[in-house]
Amino acid sequence: MPHSPSLVSVGELLWDLFPDGPRLGGAPANLAFHAHSLGAQSHLVSAIGSDPRGDQALQSLATRGLDLSLVHRHPHLPTGTVRVTPTPDGHHHFQIVENVAWDHIPISDSILQQVASCDVFCFGTLAQRTPRGRDLIHQLLRACPPTALRVFDINLRAPFHSSAVIADSLAHCDLLKLNEDELPVLAAQFDLSGSSQLQLEALSSRSNIPTIALTLGAQGSQLLHHGRWTSEPGRTLSSQVDTVGAGDSFTAALIMGLLRGWPDSLILDRATDIAAYVCTQPGATPDLPPALVAPFLAAIQNP
Numbered sequence: 634m635p636h637s638p639s640l641v642s643v644g645e646l647l648w649d650l651f652p653d654g655p656r657l658g659g660a661p662a663n664l665a666f667h668a669h670s671l672g673a674q675s676h677l678v679s680a681i682g683s684d685p686r687g688d689q690a691l692q693s694l695a696t697r698g699l700d701l702s703l704v705h706r707h708p709h710l711p712t713g714t715v716r717v718t719p720t721p722d723g724h725h726h727f728q729i730v731e732n733v734a735w736d737h738i739p740i741s742d743s744i745l746q747q748v749a750s751c752d753v754f755c756f757g758t759l760a761q762r763t764p765r766g767r768d769l770i771h772q773l774l775r776a777c778p779p780t781a782l783r784v785f786d787i788n789l790r791a792p793f794h795s796s797a798v799i800a801d802s803l804a805h806c807d808l809l810k811l812n813e814d815e816l817p818v819l820a821a822q823f824d825l826s827g828s829s830q831l832q833l834e835a836l837s838s839r840s841n842i843p844t845i846a847l848t849l850g851a852q853g854s855q856l857l858h859h860g861r862w863t864s865e866p867g868r869t870l871s872s873q874v875d876t877v878g879a880g881d882s883f884t885a886a887l888i889m890g891l892l893r894g895w896p897d898s899l900i901l902d903r904a905t906d907i908a909a910y911v912c913t914q915p916g917a918t919p920d921l922p923p924a925l926v927a928p929f930l931a932a933i934q935n936p
């Protein structure tokens with residue numbers, strides 16, 4: 634795929650409220666940003682409030698060249714926020730405010746037209762925490778062209794997911810991305826046993842998912858792609874600021890590498906380098922160093 638691929642990411646655009654101040658986030662927005670940095674034509678489908686936080690979100694993303702024409706301004710509901718509390722084990726606790734703008738993303742002809750011509754469609758579970766959100770994603774999945782890569786970044790945030798939503802989403806994806814904390818949830822739901830690889834092989838077979846990526850934090854990642862396993866070790870970091878957004882940057886690099894047809898080992902190597910860098914920076918969407926971005930852009934300029 635030598636051209637710049639069209640990627641549509643649907644779901645939450647919000648502010649992560651860290652103890653040291655707010656940072657723009659939301660997994661779909663983070664993914665769209667990083668994919669854009671790596672050469673995709675990213676289109677974010679979301680909603681924000683007609684409030685100062687909504688203004689700041691648009692300004693921040695617009696200065697980085699992201700297409701925001703499909704982001705709705707809700708006249709009454711506020712821009713989404715999440716209170717983020719670091720935990721002693723290096724992870725984070727998320728307190729996600731309900732009934733906010735991104736819970737009410739309206740469908741439109743513009744959105745349907747963009748999805749109908751996309752190369753990649755990305756969705757998760759959080760945007761499906763309401764019946765309206767589930768219906769939106771179902772409509773967009775139906776609008777996807779048969780050739781589109783449908784990416785399910787599961788991104789479980791208790792209590793905003795259900796077995797029914799997970800099962801239905803798995804049935805509609807070509808690529809599943811999950812982490813080491815999310816795999817036990819799927820193992821319990823689908824009665825998967827054995828090693829993580831055996832569990833994911835069984836899940837791939839049952840749900841007919843050709844590609845599954847498992848991130849393991851500091852231990853690296855594993856990729857099951859058309860029945861073949863590839864593993865990549867983690868990186869030793871000189872410093873770690875926070876891990877928020879690292880998984881989203883990994884997914885963006887994974888998608889772009891798959892579209893380019895790179896070897897699985899090269900995809901994991903480059904995706905892991907990018908995720909490791911994000912861990913060394915504050916916030917989910919730092920600007921990536923040219924050395925990390927260059928191979929992805931070169932693939933567009935010199936197919």
